Amino acid sequence: NAVDKHGPVVLAVLAVLVAGIVYALRLPQVRTAIGDALWRVPAIGERLKIYQLARFYRTIGMLLRGGMPLVAALDMGAELLHPMLRARLAAASRAISEGRNVSQSMDANGLTTPVALRMLAVGEKGGNMGEMLEQIAAFHDEELARWVDWFTRLFEPVLMALIGLAIGVIVVLMYMPIFELAGNLR
Structure with missing residues (x-):
């Protein structure tokens, strides 16, 4: 029932989350921070x-x-x-x-x-x-x-x-x- 009621909202939140992650990975500062974390x-x-x-x-x-x-x-x-x-x-x-x-x-x-x-x-x-x-x-x-x-x-x-x-x-x-x-x- 919860999926039927809130399915479009959950789908929209997932789409925004994926788009945000893709956008963040394109930023040089984010890639640098991830690289530095991997070095540690x-x-x-x-x-x-x-x-x-x-x-x-x-x-x-x-x-x-x-x-x-x-x-x-x-x-x-x-x-x-x-x-x-x-x-x-x-x-x-x-x-x-x-x-x-x-x-x-x-x-x-x-x-x-x-x-x-x-x-x-x-x-x-x-x-x-x-x-x-x-x-x-x-x-x-x-x-x-x-x-x-x-x-x-x-x-x-x-x-x-x-x-x-x-x-x-x-x-x-x-x-x-x-x-x-x-x-x-x-």
């Missing part, structure tokens, strides 16, 4: 950092292999990073300009993982930074693919349970009027 979630924030570092390493590696100087390549690749990481990169770039090691400067500013740190050090000593940065990016891409696979395997049963619960609720709601009608016949 422990597992997701770490994966976002690794994803951005992989893109950054790949870009810097290609620029270095193309003959661009390191500091110029770092400045060019900075736009790929989240503002928090961009500030760290600026500090690392200053340290590199002052003559410090690339691997130590990046590590001191939180721009490496343990594996990336070792590979950067090898690239510095061997003189093949571009190739090593691309290998770091490939390693991180594989790590992210494994994590996504693990997450989907974990989330799939939860999603199935939620879908089953939703279908069960719908079936119960469909049979409720029939049970009420049968109860009134007695």
Whole structure:
């Protein structure tokens, strides 16, 4: 009865709610706030950092292999990073300009993982930074693919349970009027 009486109002409220969400997601400040919130979630924030570092390493590696100087390549690749990481990169770039090691400067500013740190050090000593940065990016891409696979395997049963619960609720709601009608016949 409630759906019959208030159906158009409920439908209008749902339409306004969906339109409001779509409009809000188009606003840059809302997208930034959602992105910042995701960065604070422990597992997701770490994966976002690794994803951005992989893109950054790949870009810097290609620029270095193309003959661009390191500091110029770092400045060019900075736009790929989240503002928090961009500030760290600026500090690392200053340290590199002052003559410090690339691997130590990046590590001191939180721009490496343990594996990336070792590979950067090898690239510095061997003189093949571009190739090593691309290998770091490939390693991180594989790590992210494994994590996504693990997450989907974990989330799939939860999603199935939620879908089953939703279908069960719908079936119960469909049979409720029939049970009420049968109860009134007695």
